[in-house]
Amino acid sequence: MATLLKHSAKYALSGRLARLCVHSRHGGLQCLQPCLLPHQRSASTGSKILVEMDNSTGIAVLTMKSPPVNSLSLDFLTEFSISLEKLELDRGCRGVILTSALPKIFSAGLDIMEMCGKSPEHCGEFWKAVQEMWLRLYGSSMITIAAINGSSPAGGCLMALACDYRIMAENPKYSIGLNETQLGIVAPFWFKDTLVNTVGNRVAELSLQLGLLYSAPDALRTGLVDLLVPEDKVLSTASQTMTQWLAIPGENAIGSNPRVSSSKVDLTPKVHMVDLSHSSESMCSLNWIPWTCSNRA
Numbered sequence: 001m002a003t004l005l006k007h008s009a010k011y012a013l014s015g016r017l018a019r020l021c022v023h024s025r026h027g028g029l030q031c032l033q034p035c036l037l038p039h040q041r042s043a044s045t046g047s048k049i050l051v052e053m054d055n056s057t058g059i060a061v062l063t064m065k066s067p068p069v070n071s072l073s074l075d076f077l078t079e080f081s082i083s084l085e086k087l088e089l090d091r092g093c094r095g096v097i098l099t100s101a102l103p104k105i106f107s108a109g110l111d112i113m114e115m116c117g118k119s120p121e122h123c124g125e126f127w128k129a130v131q132e133m134w135l136r137l138y139g140s141s142m143i144t145i146a147a148i149n150g151s152s153p154a155g156g157c158l159m160a161l162a163c164d165y166r167i168m169a170e171n172p173k174y175s176i177g178l179n180e181t182q183l184g185i186v187a188p189f190w191f192k193d194t195l196v197n198t199v200g201n202r203v204a205e206l207s208l209q210l211g212l213l214y215s216a217p218d219a220l221r222t223g224l225v226d227l228l229v230p231e232d233k234v235l236s237t238a239s240q241t242m243t244q245w246l247a248i249p250g251e252n253a254i255g256s257n258p259r260v261s262s263s264k265v266d267l268t269p270k271v272h273m274v275d276l277s278h279s280s281e282s283m284c285s286l287n288w289i290p291w292t293c294s295n296r297a
């Protein structure tokens with residue numbers, strides 16, 4: 001199913017991202033600087049995202065590095081989606097670890113400045129970029145692990161929830177959750193569904209109604225994260241966990257391709273991007289058919 005999402009997202013995205021690379025004033029691909037590192041490693045960095053790829057393991061580390069709080073601005077989201085798309089297209093990449101370069105913060109969620117005082121056109125573009133980020137991450141055919149090394153409210157929590165597995169620093173000062181209600185805004189239903197898939201109906205219901213932010217230990221208790229480790233072990237544990245996940249036979253078990261074989265799956269898009277640029281009412285209308293999302297990894 002992740003595959004279906006991946007392909008529908010890919011077809012929706014590729015053209016748009018390609019156009020952004022050519023026309024956008026938001027940075028885009030031209031700011032990604034590839035360079036070669038020893039031991040089959042390569043890295044590319046934009047202004048907000050660093051991608052380090054280990055070609056010997058097929059594991060990439062995608063590090064968010066946008067001070068002060070890795071807020072999800074349009075620029076950030078565009079660079080994020082482009083980085084992930086490049087990894088998706090790289091047949092050698094099988095797993096992505098998402099983490100932060102900033103002390104104490106994974107991501108503060110949507111950039112508040114993008115949501116006030118902007119034109120309807122800008123709001124539409126921004127909201128599409130939020131959807132694209134989610135589609136690309138949740139729908140990835142790669143294994144995705146969030147190495148949560150700081151607080152992660154709202155959209156930051158959504159990013160973590162969109163990954164296959166969540167490892168958090170066991171620092172009780174760090175918090176994570178979909179706290180939108182506390183901000184007077186309603187979490188879109190696809191935020192909600194992503195939370196329900198992870199923690200179940202009742203915990204999700206309480207979390208959303210009260211806008212709860214969980215401390216790291218409480219996040220583990222509720223199942224919002226899968227594992228707590230000492231702060232300095234978050235990344236190494238994520239790498240070890242990734243290695244375990246990658247040892248599981250994939251959809252290629254009887255094929256030759258290390259990633260999905262497109263001839264064996266139904267590529268009919270089950271998720272549709274909607275044009276939100278002219279309608280504030282449809283801000284939350286990502287058409288998600290839940291039964292298509294039940295077979296991740």
Ligand SMILES: CCCCC/C=C\CCC/C=C/CC(=O)SCCNC(=O)CCNC(=O)[C@H](O)C(C)(C)COP(=O)(O)OP(=O)(O)OC[C@H]1O[C@@H](n2cnc3c(N)ncnc32)[C@H](O)[C@@H]1OP(=O)(O)O
Nearest residue numbers: 068069071108109110111112115123126151153154155185
């Ligand atoms: C286009 C229109 C779409 C409309 C759609 C409407 C509704 C549907 C969408 C609903 C979904 C929403 C999801 C979201 O993600 S909303 C954003 C929610 N985010 C938060 O509530 C986080 C708020 N921030 C914090 O809790 C803390 O800042 C922190 C991340 C825990 C870090 O704390 P601390 O280390 O103490 O740092 P500061 O608080 O001092 O912040 C430093 C610096 O960063 C700025 N900042 C913080 N968060 C954001 C942010 N989300 N966007 C932009 N900027 C942020 C903060 O203002 C400080 O800046 P200054 O140093 O300049 O003061």
